[in-house]
Amino acid sequence: MTRYVIRRLIQAIPLLVAVSILTFAIVEIAPGDASQMYIDPEKGTDPAYLEQVRRSLGLDQPVYVRYLAWLGKTLSGDLGFSFRTRRPVALEIGDRLPNTLLLGGASLLLSFLVAVPIGILSALYRYTLLDYVLSTLALVGISLPVFWFALLLLQVFAIQLNWFPAVGMHDVRQQYEGAAAILDVVHHMVLPTIVLSLAQMASWSRYQRSALLETLGQDYIRTARAKGARERRVIGLHALRNAMIPMVTLIGLAVPSIVTGAFITETIFGWPGMGRLGVEAVNGRDYPIIMAVTMLSAVLIIVGNLLADVAYAWADPRIRYE
């Protein structure tokens, strides 16, 4: 198992290099470059001065030289400086990443807690009215645009009912400490977490339903029933434990959709996370931040995939990787 994980981690390296080349190329064809951030108010847009700035920044070098320079710096831990704030990129990301992980983790947990019971109910009462209603609701959940669902929740729960704050992570009017500060963050988290969970909730409940249905058709379930085990025991002890195995992998595979959702959700709710940082960076053409956010997202996605495979082997002893 350890060898398998190590091999997968080694395989991730060329993957990350390829992603970085692709992103670098896209940023390369984007208009404008770093020199515009160093425009001197006195010398203005004097071409000779701009040329000098470009040379001092290394922008007159061919693209592969600049890519290798970027790669070398990144590998040595130097992510450069944000064009807009002039702060180190590592600090900018460091400020935002924990907030995104908090939101993403909470939404994965919420999706799991909602999807599993719904899937079980659907499977146990399959082809009944309840199953059809839950199935249709799941399809509606998958179909709602994230940003529209966010606007709906904002309209009802933030504007009309005023139960939850509409934007941000903290109440700026108060100076909370200790437990009150945590509760304040939780209060701000509720709506964005629900928005970010919607897609997962809906699709996971479908997976849970079919996994349980498949398990219920197995021979050992018939055996359990034949020896007279109570239905509760058959479902709870024999069927559910095996039907949960595929669910474990879904958590890791949900990372790309959480990353995508974070860009939209964080922007709407003003959540100070990596997604909003990324959208701001795109709008401000802040290329060092754009590169960092892309690479970090790719790392999260690759780690998510690896976790999915490892979790699968851990939960199911029949799976063995060499």
Next chain:
Amino acid sequence: MSDQTLSVSLTAEPTPQWKYAWRQFRRHKLALASAALLLVLSIITVFADVLVPYDPNAIDAAYARGRPQPPTYEHSFGTDNYGRDYLSRAMVGVRVSLVVGVVAVVFQLVIGVVLGAAAGYFGGWVDNLLMRITDVFLSIPSFFLLLIIAGVLEGTLLALIFVIGALNWMTVARLVRAEFLSLREREFVMAANCIGVPGWRLVTRHLLPNALAPIIVAATLSVPYAILTESALSFLGRGVPPPHASLGKMLQEAQPWLRTAWWMWVVPGAIISAIVLAFNFVGDGLRDALDPRLRR
């Protein structure tokens, strides 16, 4: 068994596969209703220029007086704060959504089928190389990349469509590859090989038709994804360029009026949801209808 019954069953016209499929599809009432809705929306897409009650970009400042006006008999979906007729804008927006969704999926089908077929048919190092490329595309945060590229394009709708397609072909490629790998081992392919059917013909006449059902289902279920991507980009101000109306852009413009003008955000959001839901239901129905093992 007598000779007579045998000859009867041989001369009888076989029921075409699509008839079975249609019979099964008809039973899925929601899928049938969704297909009807999509038909209506397609008609709107084609004839939007004739059907719109007003010019979707015509500003009537005197009517709006700077505020969105509620639905009336003349303007059944109301107007926005510039006095532009919301029904007309929504119809043009439906056109943008459907065109983006369908064309992007056609584009990603072309890439996905070609790469997946090559990987599955040739196997070996070709398969290995193509699948590693697929892995790279699966590891990139494609929505964020789209956001960057859409900022670069700052222009044509067609370019946006191509980029959406170019970043989302991986599912189809993997699906086609898996189908080919399994079909390659079947007896009929071996038989075709034995009588010397050339490779190109084997792919187009024997392998692809047998892999068609899952491709059609995957394509139908990819359309909503492309539509949601376009509207999300437009919502973030990075999608369809002005002055085109897009449902996502209408939602973006509705944000300041969240409190006061419900039709501004209910109309475009409900339409996007309905389109996406309809495609999902039709895909669901097609999956049941095209898979003989699922027929009841």
